[in-house]
Amino acid sequence: MAASEGLAIGALARRTGLAVSAIRYYEAQGLISPWRNAGGQRRYQRADIRRLSFVMIAQQFGLTLPEIREVLSGLPGNRTPTPQDWKDISVTLRAHLDQRINTLTRLRDNLDGCIGCGCLSLPKCALYNPDDRAKSHGSGPRYLMGDSPNT
Amino acid sequence: MAASEGLAIGALARRTGLAVSAIRYYEAQGLISPWRNAGGQRRYQRADIRRLSFVMIAQQFGLTLPEIREVLSGLPGNRTPTPQDWKDISVTLRAHLDQRINTLTRLRDNLDGCIGCGCLSLPKCALYNPDDRAKSHGSGPRYLMGDSPNT
DNA sequence: GTAATTTCTAAACCTAACTTTAGGTCAAGG
DNA sequence: CCTTGACCTAAAGTTAGGTTTAGAAATTAC
Numbered sequence: 001m002a003a004s005e006g007l008a009i010g011a012l013a014r015r016t017g018l019a020v021s022a023i024r025y026y027e028a029q030g031l032i033s034p035w036r037n038a039g040g041q042r043r044y045q046r047a048d049i050r051r052l053s054f055v056m057i058a059q060q061f062g063l064t065l066p067e068i069r070e071v072l073s074g075l076p077g078n079r080t081p082t083p084q085d086w087k088d089i090s091v092t093l094r095a096h097l098d099q100r101i102n103t104l105t106r107l108r109d110n111l112d113g114c115i116g117c118g119c120l121s122l123p124k125c126a127l128y129n130p131d132d133r134a135k136s137h138g139s140g141p142r143y144l145m146g147d148s149p150n151t
Numbered sequence: 152m153a154a155s156e157g158l159a160i161g162a163l164a165r166r167t168g169l170a171v172s173a174i175r176y177y178e179a180q181g182l183i184s185p186w187r188n189a190g191g192q193r194r195y196q197r198a199d200i201r202r203l204s205f206v207m208i209a210q211q212f213g214l215t216l217p218e219i220r221e222v223l224s225g226l227p228g229n230r231t232p233t234p235q236d237w238k239d240i241s242v243t244l245r246a247h248l249d250q251r252i253n254t255l256t257r258l259r260d261n262l263d264g265c266i267g268c269g270c271l272s273l274p275k276c277a278l279y280n281p282d283d284r285a286k287s288h289g290s291g292p293r294y295l296m297g298d299s300p301n302t
Numbered sequence: 303g304t305a306a307t308t309t310c311t312a313a314a315c316c317t318a319a320c321t322t323t324a325g326g327t328c329a330a331g332g
Numbered sequence: 333c334c335t336t337g338a339c340c341t342a343a344a345g346t347t348a349g350g351t352t353t354a355g356a357a358a359t360t361a362c
Contacts, residue, residue, distance in 0.1 A: 039358045090266045115241045
Protein backbone atom coordinates (compact mmCIF):
# COMPACT_ATOMS: atom_id res chain seq x y z
CA MET A 1 0.00 0.00 0.00
CA ALA A 2 2.64 2.46 -1.08
CA ALA A 3 0.66 5.66 -0.62
CA SER A 4 -0.67 6.31 -4.13
CA GLU A 5 -1.05 3.16 -6.17
CA GLY A 6 -4.73 3.72 -6.73
CA LEU A 7 -7.75 1.69 -5.78
CA ALA A 8 -8.18 -1.95 -6.75
CA ILE A 9 -11.50 -2.84 -8.33
CA GLY A 10 -12.76 -4.53 -5.18
CA ALA A 11 -12.09 -1.43 -3.13
CA LEU A 12 -13.89 0.72 -5.67
CA ALA A 13 -16.79 -1.72 -5.58
CA ARG A 14 -17.02 -1.41 -1.81
CA ARG A 15 -16.85 2.35 -1.98
CA THR A 16 -19.59 2.67 -4.57
CA GLY A 17 -21.79 -0.29 -3.71
CA LEU A 18 -21.51 -1.57 -7.27
CA ALA A 19 -20.64 -5.16 -8.11
CA VAL A 20 -17.15 -5.74 -9.42
CA SER A 21 -18.66 -7.21 -12.57
CA ALA A 22 -20.69 -4.05 -13.12
CA ILE A 23 -17.59 -1.87 -12.91
CA ARG A 24 -15.84 -4.00 -15.52
CA TYR A 25 -18.94 -3.80 -17.65
CA TYR A 26 -19.00 -0.01 -17.42
CA GLU A 27 -15.42 0.02 -18.56
CA ALA A 28 -16.39 -2.07 -21.58
CA GLN A 29 -19.07 0.55 -22.28
CA GLY A 30 -16.55 3.34 -22.09
CA LEU A 31 -17.83 4.93 -18.88
CA ILE A 32 -14.62 4.62 -16.92
CA SER A 33 -10.96 4.06 -17.81
CA PRO A 34 -8.64 2.64 -15.17
CA TRP A 35 -4.96 2.06 -15.77
CA ARG A 36 -3.23 -1.26 -15.16
CA ASN A 37 -0.56 -2.01 -12.61
CA ALA A 38 2.52 -4.16 -13.31
CA GLY A 39 0.54 -7.34 -12.81
CA GLY A 40 -2.21 -6.28 -15.22
CA GLN A 41 -4.79 -5.44 -12.57
CA ARG A 42 -7.05 -2.42 -12.83
CA ARG A 43 -6.28 0.59 -10.66
CA TYR A 44 -8.60 3.51 -10.14
CA GLN A 45 -8.32 7.08 -8.98
CA ARG A 46 -10.26 8.28 -6.00
CA ALA A 47 -12.16 10.57 -8.34
CA ASP A 48 -13.59 7.48 -9.97
CA ILE A 49 -15.74 6.89 -6.91
CA ARG A 50 -17.50 10.10 -7.74
CA ARG A 51 -17.63 9.23 -11.39
CA LEU A 52 -19.39 5.94 -10.71
CA SER A 53 -21.71 7.62 -8.25
CA PHE A 54 -22.68 9.98 -11.00
CA VAL A 55 -23.36 7.02 -13.27
CA MET A 56 -25.64 5.48 -10.67
CA ILE A 57 -27.56 8.69 -10.17
CA ALA A 58 -27.97 9.21 -13.88
CA GLN A 59 -29.32 5.70 -14.17
CA GLN A 60 -31.97 6.43 -11.62
CA PHE A 61 -32.96 9.31 -13.81
CA GLY A 62 -33.55 6.87 -16.60
CA LEU A 63 -30.57 7.61 -18.82
CA THR A 64 -29.07 4.77 -20.79
CA LEU A 65 -25.37 3.99 -20.50
CA PRO A 66 -24.59 5.58 -23.89
CA GLU A 67 -26.41 8.72 -22.79
CA ILE A 68 -24.45 8.76 -19.56
CA ARG A 69 -21.21 8.33 -21.43
CA GLU A 70 -22.21 11.31 -23.51
CA VAL A 71 -22.91 13.43 -20.43
CA LEU A 72 -19.63 12.35 -18.84
CA SER A 73 -17.78 13.45 -21.92
CA GLY A 74 -18.48 16.95 -20.65
CA LEU A 75 -15.85 16.44 -17.98
CA PRO A 76 -12.26 17.56 -18.61
CA GLY A 77 -10.08 14.69 -19.81
CA ASN A 78 -6.74 16.11 -18.86
CA ARG A 79 -7.23 16.64 -15.14
CA THR A 80 -9.17 15.44 -12.14
CA PRO A 81 -12.63 17.02 -12.27
CA THR A 82 -13.24 19.83 -9.82
CA PRO A 83 -16.47 20.26 -7.87
CA GLN A 84 -17.39 22.89 -10.42
CA ASP A 85 -16.92 20.39 -13.25
CA TRP A 86 -19.36 18.06 -11.54
CA LYS A 87 -21.84 20.86 -11.07
CA ASP A 88 -21.61 21.66 -14.73
CA ILE A 89 -22.50 18.22 -15.92
CA SER A 90 -25.12 17.88 -13.23
CA VAL A 91 -26.87 20.72 -14.96
CA THR A 92 -26.87 18.68 -18.16
CA LEU A 93 -28.29 15.81 -16.20
CA ARG A 94 -30.99 18.04 -14.84
CA ALA A 95 -31.96 19.00 -18.35
CA HIS A 96 -32.45 15.35 -19.25
CA LEU A 97 -34.55 14.87 -16.17
CA ASP A 98 -36.65 17.94 -16.85
CA GLN A 99 -37.41 16.70 -20.31
CA ARG A 100 -38.45 13.34 -18.98
CA ILE A 101 -40.72 14.90 -16.41
CA ASN A 102 -42.25 17.17 -19.01
CA THR A 103 -43.01 14.29 -21.33
CA LEU A 104 -44.68 12.32 -18.58
CA THR A 105 -46.62 15.34 -17.42
CA ARG A 106 -47.85 15.97 -20.92
CA LEU A 107 -48.89 12.34 -21.22
CA ARG A 108 -50.76 12.65 -17.96
CA ASP A 109 -52.62 15.69 -19.16
CA ASN A 110 -53.54 13.89 -22.34
CA LEU A 111 -54.76 10.95 -20.36
CA ASP A 112 -56.90 13.24 -18.25
CA GLY A 113 -58.49 14.52 -21.42
CA CYS A 114 -58.99 11.00 -22.67
CA ILE A 115 -60.54 9.81 -19.45
CA GLY A 116 -63.23 12.29 -20.23
CA CYS A 117 -63.63 11.57 -23.92
CA GLY A 118 -63.24 7.81 -23.88
CA CYS A 119 -61.27 7.90 -27.15
CA LEU A 120 -58.78 5.33 -25.95
CA SER A 121 -58.77 3.42 -29.20
CA LEU A 122 -58.48 6.18 -31.73
CA PRO A 123 -55.18 6.64 -33.51
CA LYS A 124 -55.88 10.34 -33.67
CA CYS A 125 -55.83 10.47 -29.89
CA ALA A 126 -53.02 12.63 -28.52
CA LEU A 127 -51.77 9.66 -26.55
CA TYR A 128 -50.61 8.09 -29.78
CA ASN A 129 -48.03 10.76 -30.45
CA PRO A 130 -45.24 8.86 -32.18
CA ASP A 131 -42.62 11.14 -30.69
CA ASP A 132 -43.34 9.83 -27.26
CA ARG A 133 -43.66 6.30 -28.46
CA ALA A 134 -40.95 3.75 -28.33
CA LYS A 135 -38.72 5.94 -26.22
CA SER A 136 -40.11 5.56 -22.78
CA HIS A 137 -38.78 2.18 -21.85
CA GLY A 138 -36.03 1.41 -24.25
CA SER A 139 -35.62 -2.30 -24.76
CA GLY A 140 -36.01 -4.08 -28.09
CA PRO A 141 -37.57 -2.58 -31.18
CA ARG A 142 -40.97 -0.95 -31.02
CA TYR A 143 -43.10 -0.71 -34.06
CA LEU A 144 -45.19 2.33 -34.62
CA MET A 145 -48.44 2.83 -36.38
CA GLY A 146 -48.89 4.74 -39.59
CA ASP A 147 -52.26 3.45 -40.63
CA SER A 148 -55.68 4.52 -41.66
CA PRO A 149 -57.95 4.79 -38.66
CA ASN A 150 -61.48 3.44 -38.81
CA THR A 151 -62.38 2.81 -35.18
CA MET B 152 -67.11 -12.39 -44.11
CA ALA B 153 -70.29 -13.67 -42.50
CA ALA B 154 -71.15 -10.60 -40.47
CA SER B 155 -69.69 -11.39 -37.03
CA GLU B 156 -66.86 -13.90 -37.13
CA GLY B 157 -64.48 -11.54 -35.38
CA LEU B 158 -61.19 -10.03 -36.47
CA ALA B 159 -58.24 -12.09 -37.68
CA ILE B 160 -54.91 -11.27 -36.08
CA GLY B 161 -53.68 -9.44 -39.17
CA ALA B 162 -56.68 -7.16 -39.16
CA LEU B 163 -56.20 -6.41 -35.48
CA ALA B 164 -52.55 -5.67 -36.16
CA ARG B 165 -53.51 -3.17 -38.85
CA ARG B 166 -56.07 -1.51 -36.61
CA THR B 167 -53.70 -1.13 -33.68
CA GLY B 168 -50.40 -0.64 -35.44
CA LEU B 169 -48.89 -3.51 -33.50
CA ALA B 170 -46.91 -6.32 -35.11
CA VAL B 171 -48.69 -9.64 -35.38
CA SER B 172 -45.90 -11.22 -33.37
CA ALA B 173 -46.41 -8.69 -30.60
CA ILE B 174 -50.09 -9.52 -30.34
CA ARG B 175 -49.29 -13.20 -30.00
CA TYR B 176 -46.70 -12.33 -27.40
CA TYR B 177 -49.24 -10.33 -25.41
CA GLU B 178 -51.53 -13.31 -25.45
CA ALA B 179 -48.73 -15.44 -24.05
CA GLN B 180 -48.38 -12.83 -21.30
CA GLY B 181 -52.06 -12.98 -20.51
CA LEU B 182 -52.97 -9.52 -21.75
CA ILE B 183 -55.53 -10.60 -24.31
CA SER B 184 -57.54 -13.78 -24.89
CA PRO B 185 -58.87 -14.43 -28.38
CA TRP B 186 -60.99 -17.47 -29.21
CA ARG B 187 -60.16 -19.87 -32.00
CA ASN B 188 -62.17 -20.55 -35.14
CA ALA B 189 -62.74 -24.01 -36.61
CA GLY B 190 -59.34 -23.96 -38.28
CA GLY B 191 -57.51 -23.03 -35.09
CA GLN B 192 -56.90 -19.39 -36.03
CA ARG B 193 -57.24 -16.58 -33.48
CA ARG B 194 -60.33 -14.38 -33.66
CA TYR B 195 -60.71 -11.12 -31.79
CA GLN B 196 -63.57 -8.88 -30.74
CA ARG B 197 -63.69 -5.28 -31.83
CA ALA B 198 -63.31 -4.32 -28.18
CA ASP B 199 -59.83 -5.84 -28.32
CA ILE B 200 -58.65 -2.93 -30.44
CA ARG B 201 -59.32 -0.69 -27.50
CA ARG B 202 -57.76 -3.19 -25.15
CA LEU B 203 -54.51 -3.23 -27.08
CA SER B 204 -54.57 0.52 -27.41
CA PHE B 205 -54.77 0.70 -23.68
CA VAL B 206 -51.79 -1.62 -23.43
CA MET B 207 -49.78 0.63 -25.71
CA ILE B 208 -50.64 3.73 -23.77
CA ALA B 209 -49.81 2.08 -20.47
CA GLN B 210 -46.45 1.08 -21.91
CA GLN B 211 -45.68 4.65 -22.78
CA PHE B 212 -46.33 5.41 -19.16
CA GLY B 213 -43.63 2.96 -18.24
CA LEU B 214 -45.70 0.07 -16.89
CA THR B 215 -44.40 -3.43 -17.39
CA LEU B 216 -46.59 -6.04 -19.02
CA PRO B 217 -47.34 -7.76 -15.71
CA GLU B 218 -48.40 -4.40 -14.30
CA ILE B 219 -50.61 -3.75 -17.27
CA ARG B 220 -52.17 -7.17 -16.92
CA GLU B 221 -52.92 -6.27 -13.34
CA VAL B 222 -54.56 -2.99 -14.33
CA LEU B 223 -56.58 -4.69 -17.06
CA SER B 224 -57.89 -7.16 -14.52
CA GLY B 225 -59.99 -4.25 -13.31
CA LEU B 226 -62.18 -4.64 -16.39
CA PRO B 227 -65.33 -6.78 -16.19
CA GLY B 228 -64.68 -10.27 -17.48
CA ASN B 229 -68.23 -11.22 -18.29
CA ARG B 230 -69.14 -8.49 -20.76
CA THR B 231 -67.69 -6.05 -23.25
CA PRO B 232 -66.21 -3.11 -21.32
CA THR B 233 -68.23 0.09 -21.44
CA PRO B 234 -66.67 3.54 -21.83
CA GLN B 235 -67.14 3.92 -18.10
CA ASP B 236 -65.15 0.74 -17.48
CA TRP B 237 -62.29 2.19 -19.48
CA LYS B 238 -62.46 5.43 -17.58
CA ASP B 239 -62.28 3.52 -14.34
CA ILE B 240 -59.10 1.71 -15.15
CA SER B 241 -57.64 4.84 -16.74
CA VAL B 242 -57.83 6.34 -13.30
CA THR B 243 -55.69 3.48 -12.01
CA LEU B 244 -53.27 4.18 -14.80
CA ARG B 245 -53.16 7.81 -13.86
CA ALA B 246 -52.24 6.86 -10.33
CA HIS B 247 -49.25 4.92 -11.63
CA LEU B 248 -48.22 7.85 -13.74
CA ASP B 249 -48.58 10.31 -10.89
CA GLN B 250 -46.35 8.21 -8.74
CA ARG B 251 -43.73 8.06 -11.44
CA ILE B 252 -43.81 11.79 -11.92
CA ASN B 253 -43.56 12.38 -8.20
CA THR B 254 -40.52 10.15 -7.88
CA LEU B 255 -38.75 11.90 -10.71
CA THR B 256 -39.67 15.30 -9.37
CA ARG B 257 -38.31 14.41 -5.98
CA LEU B 258 -35.10 13.19 -7.58
CA ARG B 259 -34.83 16.43 -9.46
CA ASP B 260 -35.19 18.44 -6.29
CA ASN B 261 -32.51 16.35 -4.66
CA LEU B 262 -30.24 16.89 -7.59
CA ASP B 263 -30.77 20.62 -7.35
CA GLY B 264 -29.64 20.45 -3.75
CA CYS B 265 -26.64 18.36 -4.72
CA ILE B 266 -25.61 20.66 -7.53
CA GLY B 267 -25.11 23.19 -4.81
CA CYS B 268 -23.38 20.98 -2.27
CA GLY B 269 -21.23 18.93 -4.62
CA CYS B 270 -21.79 15.80 -2.54
CA LEU B 271 -22.22 13.58 -5.56
CA SER B 272 -20.14 10.77 -4.14
CA LEU B 273 -21.43 10.52 -0.64
CA PRO B 274 -23.61 7.54 0.24
CA LYS B 275 -25.48 9.75 2.66
CA CYS B 276 -26.63 11.92 -0.23
CA ALA B 277 -30.39 11.92 -0.72
CA LEU B 278 -29.88 10.76 -4.28
CA TYR B 279 -28.82 7.38 -2.95
CA ASN B 280 -32.22 6.63 -1.50
CA PRO B 281 -32.45 2.86 -1.86
CA ASP B 282 -36.21 3.05 -2.39
CA ASP B 283 -35.73 4.79 -5.66
CA ARG B 284 -32.83 2.61 -6.63
CA ALA B 285 -33.12 -0.43 -8.75
CA LYS B 286 -36.70 0.30 -9.64
CA SER B 287 -36.45 2.98 -12.25
CA HIS B 288 -35.42 0.94 -15.20
CA GLY B 289 -36.33 -2.59 -14.36
CA SER B 290 -34.06 -4.99 -16.13
CA GLY B 291 -31.76 -7.49 -14.48
CA PRO B 292 -30.72 -7.42 -10.85
CA ARG B 293 -29.36 -4.25 -9.31
CA TYR B 294 -27.18 -4.39 -6.31
CA LEU B 295 -27.57 -1.80 -3.66
CA MET B 296 -25.15 -0.39 -1.22
CA GLY B 297 -25.29 -0.97 2.47
CA ASP B 298 -21.74 -0.07 3.25
CA SER B 299 -19.71 2.13 5.47
CA PRO B 300 -19.02 5.45 3.80
CA ASN B 301 -15.55 6.97 4.04
CA THR B 302 -15.13 9.47 1.25
C1' DG C 303 7.19 -19.76 1.66
C1' DT C 304 2.77 -21.01 1.27
C1' DA C 305 -2.16 -20.48 1.72
C1' DA C 306 -6.02 -17.58 1.05
C1' DT C 307 -7.84 -13.62 -1.46
C1' DT C 308 -8.36 -10.91 -5.42
C1' DT C 309 -8.22 -10.20 -9.88
C1' DC C 310 -7.90 -11.49 -14.80
C1' DT C 311 -10.33 -12.92 -19.41
C1' DA C 312 -13.70 -15.04 -22.16
C1' DA C 313 -17.83 -16.88 -22.72
C1' DA C 314 -22.25 -18.25 -21.29
C1' DC C 315 -26.49 -17.04 -18.91
C1' DC C 316 -30.39 -13.82 -17.23
C1' DT C 317 -34.84 -10.72 -17.80
C1' DA C 318 -38.02 -7.95 -20.62
C1' DA C 319 -40.24 -7.36 -24.64
C1' DC C 320 -40.27 -8.59 -28.81
C1' DT C 321 -38.81 -10.30 -33.81
C1' DT C 322 -37.23 -13.79 -36.94
C1' DT C 323 -37.02 -18.20 -38.83
C1' DA C 324 -38.52 -22.72 -40.20
C1' DG C 325 -41.75 -25.78 -41.58
C1' DG C 326 -46.46 -26.60 -42.04
C1' DT C 327 -51.76 -25.45 -42.22
C1' DC C 328 -55.91 -22.52 -43.35
C1' DA C 329 -58.65 -19.49 -46.17
C1' DA C 330 -59.95 -16.82 -50.16
C1' DG C 331 -59.80 -15.93 -55.21
C1' DG C 332 -60.03 -17.35 -59.99
C1' DC D 333 -58.66 -27.30 -57.98
C1' DC D 334 -54.97 -24.85 -57.12
C1' DT D 335 -52.29 -20.97 -55.94
C1' DT D 336 -51.35 -17.22 -53.01
C1' DG D 337 -51.47 -14.97 -48.86
C1' DA D 338 -52.54 -15.19 -44.00
C1' DC D 339 -51.93 -17.93 -39.97
C1' DC D 340 -50.01 -21.64 -36.83
C1' DT D 341 -46.28 -23.37 -33.39
C1' DA D 342 -41.84 -23.79 -31.46
C1' DA D 343 -37.48 -22.29 -30.98
C1' DA D 344 -33.83 -19.24 -31.51
C1' DG D 345 -32.12 -14.44 -31.94
C1' DT D 346 -31.97 -9.34 -30.31
C1' DT D 347 -30.88 -5.31 -27.02
C1' DA D 348 -29.78 -3.44 -22.45
C1' DG D 349 -27.58 -4.07 -18.46
C1' DG D 350 -25.52 -6.94 -16.01
C1' DT D 351 -24.18 -11.69 -13.42
C1' DT D 352 -22.07 -16.26 -13.30
C1' DT D 353 -18.73 -19.53 -14.31
C1' DA D 354 -14.23 -21.51 -15.25
C1' DG D 355 -9.52 -21.67 -15.12
C1' DA D 356 -5.43 -19.10 -14.50
C1' DA D 357 -2.36 -15.48 -12.57
C1' DA D 358 -1.39 -11.76 -9.16
C1' DT D 359 -1.61 -10.05 -4.27
C1' DT D 360 -1.91 -10.25 0.43
C1' DA D 361 -1.70 -12.43 4.90
C1' DC D 362 0.57 -15.26 8.08
